[in-house]
Amino acid sequence: MSARRVVVVGYGMAGARLAEEIRRRDPAGAVVDLTVIGGEPRPAYNRVLLSAVVAGTMTPDSVALHDEDWAERHRVDLRLGTQTTGIDRDNRVVHLADGSTVDYDVLVLATGARPWLPPVEGLADADGVVAFRSLDDCDRILAAARVGAPVAVLGGGLLGLEAARGLAGRGNLVTVVHPVGHLMERQLDPEGGRVLAGTLARLGIEFRLGVTAARYLPGDGLKLDDGTLVPADLVVVSAGVRADTALAAGAGLDVDRGILVDDALRTSDGRIHALGDCAQHPGTVSGLVQPAWEQAAVLADLLTGTDTAARYRGTPVVTRLKARDIDLAAFGDPHTADPADEVVTVSDPARGHYAKLVVRGDRAAGAIVLGTPAAAARLVQHYDRGIPLPADRLGTLLGRVGDDTAPTTDNPADLPASAVICRCNSVTKGRLVQCWRAGATGVSELAEATRATTGCGTCADTVRGIADWLAETS
Amino acid sequence: MxxxxxxxxxxxxxxxxxxxxxxxxxxxxxxSPRRLTTPLIRRDGELTPAGWDEALDLVAAELIRLRGESGPDANAVFGGGGLTNEKAYLLGKFARVALGTSQIDYNGRFCMSSAAAAGNRAFGIDRGLPFPLGDLTDADTVLLVGSNPAETMPPFLQHLRSAELIVVDPRRTATAERAARHLAPAPGTDLALALGVLHAVVADGHLDRSYVDSRTIGFDAVWRIAAGWWPERAERVTGVSAADQRWLAARLAAGNAYILTARGTEQHSTGVDTVSGWINLALALGLPGGTRSGYGCLTGQGNGQGGREHGQKADQLPGYRRIDDPAARAHVARVWDVRPEDLPGPGRSAFELLDALGTPDGPRSLLVFGSNPVVSAPHASRISDRLSALDLLVVCDLVLSETAAMADVVFPVTQWAEEDGTMTNLEGRVLLRRRAVDPPDGVRTDLDVLSGIADRLGQPAHRFPADAETVFAELREASRGGLADYSGITYERLAAGERLHWPVLDTRHPGTPRLFADRFAHPDGRARFVPVDHTGPAEPTDAGFPLHATTGRVLTQYQSGAQTRLVTELNDVAPEVFVEVHPDTAARAGLADGDLAKVTSRRGETTARVRCVATLRPDVVFLPFHFPGAGRANLLTNPALDPTSRMPEFKTCAVRIGADR
Structure with a gap:
């Protein structure tokens, strides 16, 4: 039996991951004969880390997902720098820009998304305007953003803020222009957005919120619709992306915002699948890598026959801003209006703390956590794993664990008699008091009587403290 | 002492x-009045006192019969990491030469085999600490991963007094309480944490590039994986905040740092990969082989190190040699005066060996030395079933352990103060222990038992000496030229107080306190980065079994508790099995502190007393594994094995908890 010909169009994070997952299940290529077609001329790279490249903490080399001979080692027919121009569904053939064709038994579209350029006069194709999507974009940004130069970032969403933080960290004067009244409005409520803006402002970033860019003046900056000018040598556009559906639409597949897929990631043609940013799955927010990776695992199960019951049911979205000195997590539905929901909020804007937790049936239904990393990490665990929330809601939002709230004491008088002082020898405070009263009134006498301090010795100070306290109070 | x-x-x-x-x-x-002082033979279902000759004759006759009927692999041997080097050595020789069986393994497989495999992969050698313990005293930072020495070996803590201690453990253990920072990953997610921290090391500029270039190979492949574990992603899997991961990366890079792993890292179906993850991190920071930095693994049993070097492992010959290496076989066969082709090949690993007992293809007899698998092996009820299916179970022990109580023949043996022998501690240093008191009448050493059975199997007397120093002299020769070379160690040197860390190449060689100062043990002298990725526990939680159970120790008990449960002072502190539960989780299950709870997994259930612990994750319960009968934590545990080390997944399985009624 010969292997099935699987052709993947797209060698970004979704396509590359799918290829890895297929080869993890079918290392020898016995089941799947794999071809991957990539539009960029270089090996796949990790788009999530582009903000680190802009920030200068990583090099373009270090974000590569695969090395040069990855394809050969894993029996993948990899065609780089090749645009796919059309799909002939009747004959199951894809057409490439160089005039060649590739036959398929199964076709997978992983064509990703393209940056969306807002309709600002003079923005399209202008020098000094760069989207923030590819490694080439990063190269252009870094070439233009000389230290000290003013930069405007168009878009106050997740990626725009990551880019802004990275550029500010490199020494640029950054202004974020965002048409909505608060930052990251998809994930944050107005108060959360305000606290985040305050934190970023303390890191040197300026904001123009609730105003729209009207015109780009090359060499000058962005003219806003309130008439003001934001000076900028460079404009970084991060105003969202649009699924790249051209190929699918051209082939007559059902397309809405993205290519429509079901739980088996099938398009309206059962021989064609789609995943990642180009796909539109019910209830899945696109633009994040986690869903694409989970989809890749499901699709690899299906295409290799490893698990024919595998289905993709959506990914709970957790938004996590990756930027130095900022800890922001948001998930679920923090914008509830349901009076049955329990809502807990803590706000300390001057110090960059804001937390909002929506509780539904004892479970975390949504949250915004800014400035308390431990709380964010723990709440996400509760959300992802469906763990009921601790009764101490406030402590949870502050990042406290268990009895952290219990008074800690250096005063021996406050310790209960049952407190174990010497763990090595299971000696309680009560036992030390008993021996002291029986005449063992010094540390060495207490050690002789109880063996306390004779193990690891780390309780010596506490034992001395108890002896002193007994001497003072008797 | x-x-x-x-x-x-x-x-x-x-x-x-x-x-x-x-x-x-x-x-x-x-x-102890519970000491055994006479051999026991099962007659009409009851263990009854018998004479030594009678018991040894019976065992030998049965071993011969079973071998005649079913071949040499019909007889199997199970050892322990608490046995002296001499016993471990002679036990391996006894199995391969006197019984001719490949079927030998030991409980150390449950304990350190994952770190051993990972150490061999990375460094080409496995010594718990490749530096003297005292070096830790100068450390700025010590990262303890999955280790709880405040409970398991408190005197160790004195070496950590000046260092900033960071503890990675799902529980706020007594050790974590003392730490400057405690990172609590979800059970079974250690490797994701190690990858997240490695990512932070690179992203934040802490990679020791010159060390990586000059002393290691394979970093690029490791980075390709770690690049996908940016700290925010690792946070989502582990529950350890990205900020803490970045802090840890910076802290480990800032001064003299040591990374130490233990059972919490190892006892998973991905234990070897998880240890490799932490070793990769140590290598990226340039720690191993540094003058005041390093990576090490903390030993679990008294002779956990020496016990895994001299041939009681299924795949191993003395001197840490591989049994499938022709040169190793030729060397050892020469010392043993047998033909290399007569030495059996590798046998089954511990759990697989126990699981095969009494099955059509499995062994029909088992000789147990220094172990109590009825309590200590995973999926304990199945182990009891397998032991019951044997034609012959022979157990050597001081007391009637739970395993001894199932035996057909029990030999009463000496303990530490009553016999000579050497142990090798966690830093690879060999210690001599001299006999201090006479054993009770009627009690003999394990070496005596082996010698007595071998004699009855027709072996020449000189092959199985009962005198420890004579055995050690032979062990020195057998280990000569191996990785763990003891040839230069003598009782005389040890008695004179020399601190000898193996390898000790001749009787004038000073030993090797620091193994990696100049080179690692691979032929090219470089350490290996090993590409590993996080896959998660073998048994995830689900609606039916929503909690992770993890197992471990308490201070006052040791291993299966067969010994410590007999010491009143110890047993009074922790007399019965308990289960630590978050108070909210307990309340939801209708349980209060002190109630009896039933903890149920897919394999069995355990009854344990509830201890509410507010610092515990709400989705985790903890049980100590020292207790017998219905309180055996190992009735719950999952025998999913690591593909390389064959270590079972003791540290996490899916359970539910309810009231015991």
Missing amino acids: DLRATAGGVRISPRAGGLCQKGWTAAALLD
Whole structure:
């Protein structure tokens, strides 16, 4: 039996991951004969880390997902720098820009998304305007953003803020222009957005919120619709992306915002699948890598026959801003209006703390956590794993664990008699008091009587403290 | 420690450092009324006293019969990491030469085999600490991963007094309480944490590039994986905040740092990969082989190190040689005066061996030395079933352990103070222990038992000496030229107080306190980065079994508890099995502190007393594994094995908890 010909169009994070997952299940290529077609001329790279490249903490080399001979080692027919121009569904053939064709038994579209350029006069194709999507974009940004130069970032969403933080960290004067009244409005409520803006402002970033860019003046900056000018040598556009559906639409597949897929990631043609940013799955927010990776695992199960019951049911979205000195997590539905929901909020804007937790049936239904990393990490665990929330809601939002709230004491008088002082020898405070009263009134006498301090010795100070306290109070 | 026989019994005092309660109460076992002092033979279903000759004759006759009927692999041997080097060595030789069986393994497989495999992969050699323990005293930072020495070996903590201690453990253990920072990953997610921290090391500029270039190979492949574990992603899997991961990366890079792993890292179906993850991190920071930095693994049993070097492992010959290496076979066969082709090949690993007992293809007899698998092996009820299916079960022990109680023949043996022998501690240093007191009448050493059976199997007397020093002299020759080379160690040198860390190449060689100062043990002298990725626990939680159960120790008990449960002072502190539960989780299950709870997994259930612990994750429960009968934590555990080390997944399985009614 010969292997099935699987052709993947797209060698970004979704396509590359799918290829890895297929080869993890079918290392020898016995089941799947794999071809991957990539539009960029270089090996796949990790788009999530582009903000680190802009920030200068990583090099373009270090974000590569695969090395040069990855394809050969894993029996993948990899065609780089090749645009796919059309799909002939009747004959199951894809057409490439160089005039060649590739036959398929199964076709997978992983064509990703393209940056969306807002309709600002003079923005399209202008020098000094760069989207923030590819490694080439990063190269252009870094070439233009000389230290000290003013930069405007168009878009106050997740990626725009990551880019802004990275550029500010490199020494640029950054202004974020965002048409909505608060930052990251998809994930944050107005108060959360305000606290985040305050934190970023303390890191040197300026904001123009609730105003729209009207015109780009090359060499000058962005003219806003309130008439003001934001000076900028460079404009970084991060105003969202649009699924790249051209190929699918051209082939007559059902397309809405993205290519429509079901739980088996099938398009309206059962021989064609789609995943990642180009796909539109019910209830899945696109633009994040986690869903694409989970989809890749499901699709690899299906295409290799490893698990024919595998289905993709959506990914709970957790938004996590990756930027130095900022800890922001948001998930679920923090914008509830349901009076049955329990809502807990803590706000300390001057110090960059804001937390909002929506509780539904004892479970975390949504949250915004800014400035308390431990709380964010723990709440996400509760959300992802469906763990009921601790009764101490406030402590949870502050990042406290268990009895952290219990008074800690250096005063021996406050310790209960049952407190174990010497763990090595299971000696309680009560036992030390008993021996002291029986005449063992010094540390060495207490050690002789109880063996306390004779193990690891780390309780010596506490034992001395108890002896002193007994001497003072008797 | 020093022993002194006094009118009132044996007095134990620490030689240096200190002892925990298990140490100074150990003498209580020497004259415990529960000591066995006569061999026992099962007659009409009851264990009844018998003479030594009678019992040895019976065992030998049965071994011969079974071998005649079903071949040499019909007889199997199960050893322990608490046995002296001499016993471990002679046991391996006894299996391969006197029984001719490949079927030998030991409980160390449950304990350190994952770190051993990972150490061999990375460094080409496996010594728990490749540097002297005392080096830790100068550390700025010590990262303890999955280790709880405050409970398991408190005197160790004195070496950590000046260092900033960071503890990685799902539980706020006694050790974590003392730490400057405690990172609590979800059970079974250690490797994701190690990858996240490695990512932070690179992203934040802490990679030791010159070390990576000059002393290692394979970093790029490791980075390709770690690049996908940006700290925010690792946070989502582990629950350890990205900020803490970045802080840890910076802290480890800032001064003299050590990374130490232990059972919490190892006892997973991905244990070897998880240890490799932490070793990769140590290599990226340039720690191993540094003058005041390093990576090490903390040993679990008394002779956990020496016990895995001299041939009681299924795949191993003395001197840490591989049994499938022709040169190793030729060398050892020459020392043993047998033909290399007569030595059996590799046998089954511990759990697989126990699981095969009494099956059509499996062994029909088992000889157990220094182990209590009825309590200590995973999926304990299945182990009991398998032991019951044997034609012959022989157990050597001091007391009637749960395993001994199932035996057909029990031999009463000496313990530490009553015999000579060497142990190898966690830093690879060989220690001589001299006989301090006479054993009770009727009790013999394990070496005596082996010698007695071998004699009855027709082996020449000189092949199986019962004298420890004579055995050690042979062990020195067998280990000569191996990785763990003991050839230069003598009882005389040890008795004179020399601190000898193996390898010790000849009797004038000073030993090797620091193994990696100049080179690693691979032929090219470089350490290996090993590409590993996080896959998660073998048994995830689900609606039916929503909690992770994890197992471990308490201070006052040791291993299966067969010994420590007999010492009143110890047993009074922790007399029965308990289950630690978050108070909210307990309340939801209708349980309060002190109630009896039923903990159920897919394999069995355990009844344990509830201890509410507010610092615990709400989705985790903890049970100590020292207790017998219906309180065996190992009735729950999942025998999913690591593909390389064959270590079972003791540290996480899916359970539910409810009231016991």
